[in-house]
Amino acid sequence: MLDAIDNENCVECQAGTTGAARRRPHAGWAVAALLAALALQACGGGGGSSSASVDSPQETAPPESNEWRWDLPTGFSEPVVPADNPMSAAKVQLGRSLFHDVRLSGNGTQSCASCHAQESAFTDNRALARGSTGEVHPRNAQPLANVAWNTTLTWANPNERTLEHQMLTPLFGTNPVELGVNDGNRAEVLERLASDASYPRLFKSAFPAQDDPVNWDNIIKAIAAFERTLISADSRYDRSAAGQESLTEQEARGMRLFFGDQAKCSQCHGSPNFNDQFSTAAHLQTAPAFHNTGLFNMNGTGGYPEPNRGVFEITGIAQDMGAFRAASLRNIELTAPYMHDGSIGTLQAVLDFYADGGRNVGNGLYAGDGRLNPYKDPRISQISLSDQDKADLLAFLKTLTDTGFVTNPAFAAPDAD
Ligand code: HEC
Ligand code: HEC
Structure with missing residues (x-):
């Protein structure tokens, strides 16, 4: 049914293509919002058909506890659901408890929320994440807003496609240890949950057909269901797009820059989630993009430090050196420090980095002029920003903060009971 789509207004369709074809219009949000609405009709019509599991909304009957009804903001059609x-509501409730529960780690000290804290838009505000046994992760913990729409998961892995599969890494991974569940404590962790006052009931209502539902498969499914509900689209930017609020003149100037050809931000951060990897149930991106932004250039040969060489770590292909997924910029004010290795401390410094066309690492182990990285996306060199432009862009980026998202009780740890 979607074969006929070649609508250049379709954000979701454009995002997988390259160069000029991916550009969004830059005539301000009024136009962009209209186009997003068109895109929804074009791409999202008949949405959800590839996901037989999602109930279609019924206006008349109130949903039963295990029925699910998406309440989706403009620009977001139903996400991919395995x-x-x-x-289901019961699964989401269970997943919410588990996400925040330190008993899920081998030594009982850490939960998903330790590295993905709601008040920080589900990041940890560290440059590099730290696991339950103190091991330092090579990368910056990512925010989880609208994570259900990401085409691929983590900073640079074209093969990481589902929340369920991704979760094996923080739960069971050993390089580095995150939650530190292993063969020695796997049964004990389950026993902690099975002997709890409320978990057996929560598992039973989430998986009613199963006799013995407290198991790892169900833990993973429930947390993934919870993650799919982490929707953030009620920032000042969104409200101004909906005509409910106005941006200041400076913010509006920053927005025009962001979506314009001079700053080029929206060429990689132009989807409804302000990245360029955006898939829906109705429209799965087939060729998600990764980009080298010129952070490093070790020995002048384009090198990035191991094990943070981007998609190259997976493919071994030279062109993939330093290629990372463009990060979502929603709630970006709350998620410092920035980049895959947390190596840029402030938004102002990120804007300086783009204005310079990359980063010159003057000395030390990683010395080299990233601005000259041979694998750098050529558009990064073409960005030109005056001090005034940077101030305007900064003001705009701060309109992407969604205070309702970071305070919504539905995403917080349930009260201990
Ligand atoms: C020790 C800190 C830590 C813990 C604990 C942790 N994470 Fe993460 N998370 C990270 C880091 C670091 C990344 C980026 C990984 C990478 O790029 O290789 C990440 C990435 C992710 C992503 C990918 C997000 C995206 O935009 O692609 C998801 C989803 C995620 N984590 C979910 C979870 C869940 C669910 C749990 C609990 C089961 C969890 N994490 C526990 C640090 C952590
Ligand atoms: C060619 C694609 C591209 C363009 C153009 C681009 N970015 Fe990025 N952006 C990326 C990628 C890729 C990353 C992650 C890089 C990394 O960590 O190695 C990123 C990261 C960021 C981050 C840090 C996000 C985080 O959570 O750590 C911010 C902020 C940002 N970009 C803002 C902008 C702004 C503002 C502009 C316009 C001036 C812009 N970007 C233009 C691709 C791009």
Whole structure:
């Protein structure tokens, strides 16, 4: 049914293509919002058909506890949901408890929320994440807003496609240890949950057909269902797009810059989630993009420090050196420090970095002029920003903060009971 789509207004369709074809219009949000609405009709019509598991909304009957009804903001049609893990309210409730529960780590000290804290838009505000046994992760913990729409997961892995599969890494990974669940404590962790006052009931209502539902498969499914509910689209920017609020003149100037050809930000951060990897159930991106932004250039040969060489770590292909997923910029004010290795401390410094066309690492182990990295996306050199432009862009980026998202009780740890 979607074969006929070649609508250049379709954000979701454009995002997988390259160069000029991916550009969004830059005539301000009024136009962009209209186009997003068109894009929804074009791409999202008949949405959800590839995901048989999602119930279609019924206006008349109130949903039962295990039915699911998406309440989606403009620009977001239904996300991909694996057929074997349909959404349900009971699963989301269970997943929310587990996400925040330190008993899920081997030594009982850390939960998902330790590195993905709601008040920080589900990041940890550290340059590099730290696991339950103190091991330092080579990368910066990512925010989880609208994570259900990401085409690929983590900073630079074209093969990481589902929240369920991604979760094996923080739960069971050993390089580095994050939650530190292993063969020695796996049964003990389950026993902690099975002997709890409320978990057996929560598992039973999330997986009613199973006799013995407290198991790892169900833990993963429930947390993934919770993650799919982490929707952030009520920032000042969104409200101004909906005509409910006005941006200041400076913010509006920053917005025009952001979506314009001079700053080029929206060429990689132009989807409804302000990145360029955006898939929906109705429209799956087939060729998600990764970019080298010129952070490093070790020995002048384009090198990035191991094990942070981007997609190259997976493919070994030279062109993939330093190629990372463009990060979502929603709530960006709350998620410092920045970049895959947390190596840029402030938004102002990120804007200086783009204005310079990359980073010159003057000395030390990683010395080299990233501005000359041979694998750098050529558009980074073409960005030109005056001090005034940077101030305007900074003001705009701060309109992407969604205070309702970071304070919504539905995403917080449930009260201990
Ligand atoms: C020790 C800190 C830490 C813990 C604990 C942790 N994470 Fe993460 N998380 C990270 C880091 C670091 C990344 C980026 C990984 C990479 O790029 O390789 C990440 C990435 C992710 C992503 C990908 C986001 C995106 O935009 O692609 C998801 C989803 C995620 N984590 C979910 C979870 C869940 C669910 C748990 C609990 C089961 C969890 N994490 C526990 C640090 C952590
Ligand atoms: C060619 C694609 C591209 C363009 C153009 C681009 N970015 Fe990025 N952006 C990226 C990628 C890729 C990353 C992650 C890089 C990394 O960590 O190695 C990123 C990271 C960021 C981050 C840090 C996000 C985080 O969570 O750590 C911010 C902020 C940002 N970009 C803002 C902007 C702004 C503002 C502009 C316009 C001036 C812009 N970007 C233009 C691709 C791009």
